[in-house]
Amino acid sequence: MIALVREPINVEALVNSVRSVQYGAALVFQGVVRADDHDRKVRALFYEAYESAALAEMNVIVTEVQERFSPCAISMLHRLGHVFVGEVSVAVTVATPHRSDAFDACRYAIDNLKARVPIWKKEEYADGGASWRANPVAESADPKG
Structure with missing residues (x-):
């Protein structure tokens, strides 16, 4: 399952999508919105993406994980x-025969998603302020068009 979603992420369903009797290790990474960042109280994050490019790059990353950590x-x-605040913004679930590969595969997946997928976030603060946080790889792209 690879998707960009606008509703809350069902982590249990995500874990169940990779569980199998052939795998002895299944783990999940959940990125959760923190209550503060850069000494400011955060109310929410607002995410935008270049959706077709984001999904394409997510598929490339998944293929890389499957090739590097097969099965x-x-x-x-x-x-x-x-x-x-407190909600899951991103989740990656990996299942492999052994835990070491599961940890390595999950780290590879989330690190590459954060670095390569064209998704932007705007931090919205409790004081009413907001600021866009650029994806370091996609800094030249303008999330507002």
Whole structure:
């Protein structure tokens, strides 16, 4: 399962999508919206993406994980729109025969998703302020068009 979603991520369903009796290890990474960042109280994050390019790059990353850590199963979801403090904004679930590969595969997947997928976030603060946080790889792209 690879998707950009606007509704809350069902982590249990994501884990179940990769579980199998052939795998002895299944783990999940959940990115959760923090209550503060850079000494400011955060109300929510707002995510936008170049959706077709984001999905294409997510598929490339999944293929890389499957090739590097075979056999394995992987699912990857990222929220779009408003995601409030305490909610899951991104989740990656990996299953492999052994835990070491599961940890390595999950780290590879989330690190590459964060670095390569064209998704932008705007931090919305409790004081009413907001600021866009650029994806370092996609800094030249303008999330507002």
